Amino acid sequence: MRSTTTKVILFSYTNYPSLICNLEKEGVKMTQDDLLRHGSFTFDLQGVSRAASHQIVRHRIASFSQQSQRYVKITRSYGYLKPSGIPEDLKVPVEIHGRKMELSFADVMDLTRQAEEGLVATGIKAEDSRYLRPNAATTNIVMSMSPRQLIHFFNLRCAPDAQWEIRDVAWSMYGAVSLAAPRVFGPLPAAEESEFVRKRVMLINELVQKQDSAFEKTPPGELFHLELSPQLDFSHPVESFVRRY
Ligand SMILES: Cc1cc2nc3c(=O)[nH]c(=O)nc-3n(C[C@H](O)[C@H](O)[C@H](O)COP(=O)(O)OP(=O)(O)OC[C@H]3O[C@@H](n4cnc5c(N)ncnc54)[C@H](O)[C@@H]3O)c2cc1C
Numbered sequence: 589m590r591s592t593t594t595k596v597i598l599f600s601y602t603n604y605p606s607l608i609c610n611l612e613k614e615g616v617k618m619t620q621d622d623l624l625r626h627g628s629f630t631f632d633l634q635g636v637s638r639a640a641s642h643q644i645v646r647h648r649i650a651s652f653s654q655q656s657q658r659y660v661k662i663t664r665s666y667g668y669l670k671p672s673g674i675p676e677d678l679k680v681p682v683e684i685h686g687r688k689m690e691l692s693f694a695d696v697m698d699l700t701r702q703a704e705e706g707l708v709a710t711g712i713k714a715e716d717s718r719y720l721r722p723n724a725a726t727t728n729i730v731m732s733m734s735p736r737q738l739i740h741f742f743n744l745r746c747a748p749d750a751q752w753e754i755r756d757v758a759w760s761m762y763g764a765v766s767l768a769a770p771r772v773f774g775p776l777p778a779a780e781e782s783e784f785v786r787k788r789v790m791l792i793n794e795l796v797q798k799q800d801s802a803f804e805k806t807p808p809g810e811l812f813h814l815e816l817s818p819q820l821d822f823s824h825p826v827e828s829f830v831r832r833y
Contacts, residue, residue, distance in 0.1 A: 592667040593825040593827060594636055594726075594824065594825065595632075596827070597631060597830075598629060598761070598765065598830045599630050600833075601630065601769060604771060607627070624734070625734065627734060628734060629732065629765060629769075630731070630732040631731050631732075631761060631764075632728065636669070637726055638723050640754045640757065649733070649740075650732060651731070651732045651733075653730040654728070654729045666725065668726055669724055669753065670693050670694070670724065671753075677692065700722055700725075703720050704720045704721060741761075743776060743777055746759055746776065747778060753823070757826065760826045760827075762776070762789075762792060763796060763814055763816045763828050766792055766793065767796045767814055770796070775789045791819060799815065803832065807832065808832055809831065809832065811829040812832055814830055
């Protein structure tokens with residue numbers, strides 16, 4: 589069992605050029621504000637920790653579908669995300685029934701998995717056994733948001749005071765929407781107040797522009813791998829994908 593890579597997949601999104609063109613044919617002109625109000629972006633976030641998914645679902649103006657822990661078999665679903673601030677080889681002393689030992693982060697993850705599987709093997713329901721699962725355990729969550737709500741999300745979660753994992757996910761999402769809908773997402777309002785945000789917005793714009801022609805050539809329905817790392821220094825391994833419509 590190994591620490592997993594997070595995948596941010598922009599799976600489906602409004603075809604703005606087509607929307608604008610069709611509405612114009614009907615005599616409706618879309619302003620920038622209209623573009624923010626109409627449209628939807630659906631992300632498949634794979635391999636985020638339960639700690640981060642708990643932060644993500646606090647955003648109420650969004651729709652979510654999260655992988656079930658009750659019905660997905662633990663042997664198939666169990667992964668975890670180790671914060672990079674915790675060294676692989678760091679061990680902490682623990683004591684159980686008078687027996688002392690030293691355990692690493694990975695050891696504890698392995699123990700919780702074994703204990704959960706053990707409970708299931710004795711006939712305990714998965715919905716009860718899963719109470720052993722730690723915050724680091726990874727999950728998959730599908731999230732849909734309007735552009736206006738996404739900008740609010742980016743303003744809060746791309747900021748330097750956001751936690752590293754959700755911040756990595758938010759920047760990866762921002763890169764994906766910048767590629768998919770450049771007319772809708774310009775520089776973030778938060779860039780006016782934060783040098784950190786301003787520099788990253790500029791870097792992402794550069795990276796997106798460089799990869800735009802390759803994205804244009806991607807066959808419809810296929811996923812394009814948007815390379816943001818290593819130029820964007822993520823705190824953990826994150827890969828971004830945009831599905832071409
Ligand atoms: C750096 C950081 C640290 C945090 N720390 C904590 C913490 O320690 N503890 C904690 O509990 N949370 C914490 N949070 C979560 C935070 O309190 C919010 O729950 C989360 O950021 C969602 O923000 P939101 O409510 O603006 O977004 P959304 O729920 O997406 O809502 C967007 C906007 O819509 C409006 N809105 C949505 N629903 C309603 C409603 N029912 N009524 C009226 N207006 C509504 C509001 O204007 C809101 O700002 C933290 C967030 C950040 C970014």
